[in-house]
Amino acid sequence: MSTRVPRIAPSEITPAEVYFSRRALLAGALASGVSALAHASRVPPLGEPLDYSRNKSLSVSEAPNTYEEITTYNNFYEFGTDKQDPSENASSLHARPWSVRVDGEAEVRGTFTLEDILKGQSLEERIYRFRCVEAWSLVVPWVGFPLASLLARFKPTSRAKYVEFTTLYDVHQMPGERVAILNWPYVEGLRMDEAMHPLTLMVVGLYGRVLPNQDGAPLRLIVPWKYGFKSIKSIVRIRFADTQPRTAWNVATPHEYGFYANVNPQVDHPRWSQATERRIGAPFLAARRPTLPFNGYVAEVASLYAGMDLRRNF
Amino acid sequence: MNVTQRYRYLYKPLVFVAGIAPLVWLVCGAFGWLGASLGADPVKKLEHECGKTALNFLLLTLAVTPVKNLLGLPQLLRLRRMLGLFAFFYVVVHFSVYLVLDLELNWSTLGTDIAKRPYITIGFTALLLLIPLAATSTNGMMRRLGRRWTSLHRLVYLIAILGVWHFYWQVKRDVREPLIYAGILALLLLYRLVRSRLTARAAASAPAHLTSRSRVGPSLRPSASD
Numbered sequence: 001m002s003t004r005v006p007r008i009a010p011s012e013i014t015p016a017e018v019y020f021s022r023r024a025l026l027a028g029a030l031a032s033g034v035s036a037l038a039h040a041s042r043v044p045p046l047g048e049p050l051d052y053s054r055n056k057s058l059s060v061s062e063a064p065n066t067y068e069e070i071t072t073y074n075n076f077y078e079f080g081t082d083k084q085d086p087s088e089n090a091s092s093l094h095a096r097p098w099s100v101r102v103d104g105e106a107e108v109r110g111t112f113t114l115e116d117i118l119k120g121q122s123l124e125e126r127i128y129r130f131r132c133v134e135a136w137s138l139v140v141p142w143v144g145f146p147l148a149s150l151l152a153r154f155k156p157t158s159r160a161k162y163v164e165f166t167t168l169y170d171v172h173q174m175p176g177e178r179v180a181i182l183n184w185p186y187v188e189g190l191r192m193d194e195a196m197h198p199l200t201l202m203v204v205g206l207y208g209r210v211l212p213n214q215d216g217a218p219l220r221l222i223v224p225w226k227y228g229f230k231s232i233k234s235i236v237r238i239r240f241a242d243t244q245p246r247t248a249w250n251v252a253t254p255h256e257y258g259f260y261a262n263v264n265p266q267v268d269h270p271r272w273s274q275a276t277e278r279r280i281g282a283p284f285l286a287a288r289r290p291t292l293p294f295n296g297y298v299a300e301v302a303s304l305y306a307g308m309d310l311r312r313n314f
Numbered sequence: 315m316n317v318t319q320r321y322r323y324l325y326k327p328l329v330f331v332a333g334i335a336p337l338v339w340l341v342c343g344a345f346g347w348l349g350a351s352l353g354a355d356p357v358k359k360l361e362h363e364c365g366k367t368a369l370n371f372l373l374l375t376l377a378v379t380p381v382k383n384l385l386g387l388p389q390l391l392r393l394r395r396m397l398g399l400f401a402f403f404y405v406v407v408h409f410s411v412y413l414v415l416d417l418e419l420n421w422s423t424l425g426t427d428i429a430k431r432p433y434i435t436i437g438f439t440a441l442l443l444l445i446p447l448a449a450t451s452t453n454g455m456m457r458r459l460g461r462r463w464t465s466l467h468r469l470v471y472l473i474a475i476l477g478v479w480h481f482y483w484q485v486k487r488d489v490r491e492p493l494i495y496a497g498i499l500a501l502l503l504l505y506r507l508v509r510s511r512l513t514a515r516a517a518a519s520a521p522a523h524l525t526s527r528s529r530v531g532p533s534l535r536p537s538a539s540d
Binding site for chain 1: 415426483488
């Protein structure tokens with residue numbers, strides 16, 4: 001089931017209806033709680049192809065997860081809290097036209113269209129590991145460009161110590177925002193050096209095509225050495241801040257989700273261990289994998305945190 | 315068929331099938347048979363569904379008394395043992411999946427989890443408390459323990475509370491479903507509380523020779539259960 005799919009010609013893609021010809025039927029069990037099995041999430045049709053190059057040196061060599069896995073198993077509470085909710089409900093999001101407001105401690109501020117944001121940026125495909133704080137992981141072939149090259153355009157001043165990102169807040173497009181699971185809109189942030197790091201990616205695509213809604217269309221952040229909740233989706237605002245941003249999960253449950261959220265097998269979540277993870281798509285009886293420090297990117301990012309107590313700054 | 319025969323040959327087998335069905339479905343899902351699927355994170359899904367099924371059976375077990383009283387169906391009591399044992403069964407499967415597929419039989423991690431993670435402490439306690447209930451579920455045990463059987467089996471109230479609490483503390487953020495279970499459990503427990511108060515009040519005001527309410531388990535009445 002988890003076959004590697006590098007570059008796929010449109011003619012080779014199985015139509016979603018055929019792909020999902022098996023539909024889970026509910027056994028009429030008197031007391032069963034298995035109704036969730038009945039959902040067959042819809043794999044989105046492939047987006048428009050993007051023009052990009054492959055960045056092999058910043059890609060992992062592991063086989064990526066399938067397009068189906070990446071687009072039907074999502075945490076995107078703006079569309080509901082079950083893993084299949086985003087793929088079922090994200091069609092209400094209008095990812096075009098899109099604009100991003102840029103403000104804060106920077107010389108260049110204003111509202112920019114998506115096309116403006118992308119102007120002058122060369123897209124590259126990077127196959128990154130993705131590790132959720134819930135202890136599952138994926139390997140994903142993102143298409144994007146370094147955040148550093150976008151931020152440089154706005155000429156942040158010396159007072160800009162952090163970058164804060166905000167997701168769209170619109171209950172008509174994102175019905176899950178009607179329920180106050182988190183304090184909407186979703187806010188995330190990075191320290192300036194983390195934001196300017198070569199690995200930090202502004203993502204617009206997946207598997208060489210435009211990003212599907214449930215994966216954070218049209219513009220999302222990917223910070224591969226941190227837990228997935230740092231990789232904020234559907235960005236509408238970028239603010240250069242002089243104080244540490246108040247990030248969504250940290251505000252919601254401060255003793256469980258920190259600002260830094262670096263992947264660290266030695267620092268457990270209060271309610272579960274972070275020492276191992278389950279790779280999505282692995283066979284049912286496959287063993288869990290050991291979690292790697294910084295999600296395997298220790299060589300690239302450890303220096304950012306030299307001297308920091310990673311248990312206190314979790 | 316008279317009522318006893320109906321329960322023995324029709325209703326109980328039906329309940330048995332309904333009790334096994336979730337397991338069958340989950341096993342199919344685990345191996346992809348009959349088009350079933352456990353999704354992208356099958357072990358987590360399996361753990362979760364077994365846990366919820368166990369809670370469902372626990373609540374059903376607690377619902378037998380209110381339903382039989384309110385609908386006037388005393389024979390419904392015959393089904394309660396099977397429902398309770400299915401709850402125990404799914405708790406055992408839930409724990410086994412966690413121990414074998416999640417912890418991969420790492421006993422020291424099990425010890426750490428039980429000691430350090432409050433929701434697991436509570437869940438494990440509920441499991442342990444269910445064991446004597448399951449072990450004393452036979453007719454023979456009911457006869458041997460007499461009045462003490464009823465006292466022991468009142469533990470099911472505590473077990474249900476612990477089970478729902480375990481669910482509530484396990485959830486990452488969206489507590490709506492555990493709260494629904496808590497609400498249903500509260501109603502089921504409230505029923506018993508109100509009934510015992512009303513019974514106590516009736517007993518206090520009625521003449522002594524009319525208050526011989528048997529507080530023993532059903533098995534002392536010969537045809538009460540199978």
